[in-house]
């Protein structure tokens with residue numbers, strides 16, 4: 031008998047009919063001889079609705095109370111799904127994060143899971159019941175309700191699977207797997223049957239929204255077998271996230287991710303001296319602003335330019351802080367741009383193939399797309415370009431790296 035953790039996202043439980051369909055799938059999985067733990071998100075739109083509701087009462091609600099509010103979304107779905115299962119004659123029991131005792135730290139709104147109590151869940155499973163757990167939430171050591179950040183139900187599912195040593199964690203969503211890039215932008219995008227966990231991590235951290243990045247980190251750390259599947263179709267095995275890799279056989283590029291959620295800031299003419307980078311980024315870090323790419327140019331005439339990117343939402347605040355730092359450093363100027371996109375090529379095959387970067391730059395040059403910043407890791411190359419080129423750049427690279435699905439009939443290509 032296998033133990034399967036299934037996670038259903040917001041659209042998969044978006045209305046009563048869909049909840050009934052999920053219940054049938056769960057029942058089916060159990061009837062095939064498996065123990066099943068189900069983790070659910072709030073019904074689609076619900077977390078946004080609750081966030082807006084809180085905003086109409088307090089522009090910056092106390093984080094503890096916001097978590098109490100947001101956690102209700104998932105509580106609704108666990109109850110409804112358990113009822114739908116009961117209606118099918120399938121014994122099920124729902125639990126909130128605090129009932130299970132999903133213990134987290136106390137960082138409200140972005141809490142990290144520390145430990146999961148398994149006694150009750152295991153007892154239910156052994157008694158033949160389906161266990162339905164609210165995603166996205168836990169409790170801290172003082173029994174405060176916490177939430178894990180947007181998309182956090184993925185992380186709940188992977189963490190449950192790790193704690194219970196499940197045979198597979200299946201993430202059911204509204205796409206039927208992980209694609210070479212967002213199929214809404216590139217209709218020729220191909221579904222991947224497999225992707226390594228390392229590649230998935232880079233894709234998730236570079237803007238791919240299929241899985242919450244923390245869930246992939248968790249899967250990586252605890253080697254949880256993870257599969258992404260569609261809850262709307264019965265066919266296909268989705269995409270398996272694997273741990274073994276064979277760089278020689280691997281395709282050069284697994285996929286292309288893009289992130290429009292960044293903005294770029296530059297301080298020009300800072301002294302070329304020890305401590306300057308720290309002086310610039312210290313206040314940014316102290317203000318809890320995450321920095322992504324960083325580029326410092328070689329010095330000429332004793333000064334240098336320092337450029338970095340932050341989340342677009344932090345742009346104004348970061349720019350104010352930087353203005354202050356620039357004065358202290360007698361820097362020449364602060365400039366910035368929040369109309370940029372970061373586009374990343376990801377693939378473990380990069381380790382064994384040379385010339386990927388130049389191939390990428392050539393493809394962009396051929397379309398006259400100017401590259402503003404470049405960063406690389408062992409299995410990723412990212413460039414920053416003007417946001418208006420997003421679609422052109424992604425499609426161009428998709429074709430240049432042979433990722434297009436040639437089997438798609440022409441008329442389906444919008």
Ligand code: ASP
Pocket residue numbers: 039040071072077078103165166179180181182183184
């Ligand atoms: N309901 C939460 C959200 O919308 C968590 C999740 O869906 O994973 O972000």
Ligand code: MG
Pocket residue numbers: 039040071181183
């Ligand atoms: Mg979600």
